[in-house]
Amino acid sequence: MSEENRRTIAMCEECGALYAAFEITAGEFRPIGQRDGCQCGCTEFTPVDDDSGLSLD
Structure with a gap:
């Protein structure tokens, strides 16, 4: 896994x-x-839309 992998939900x-x-x-x-x-x-996974209000921060 590379350091470039993006974290998301x-x-x-x-x-x-x-x-x-x-x-x-x-x-x-x-x-x-x-x-x-x-x-x-x-x-199998689907990204959660940025408009969902969920955050990893």
């Missing part, structure tokens, strides 16, 4: 759980601290 495409995540490549997200993906078993 990503949502599991199956159950909707939210995770702090790294954007590994354009459109590919990896939850921080969850090597195997979501607790429901899904490994």
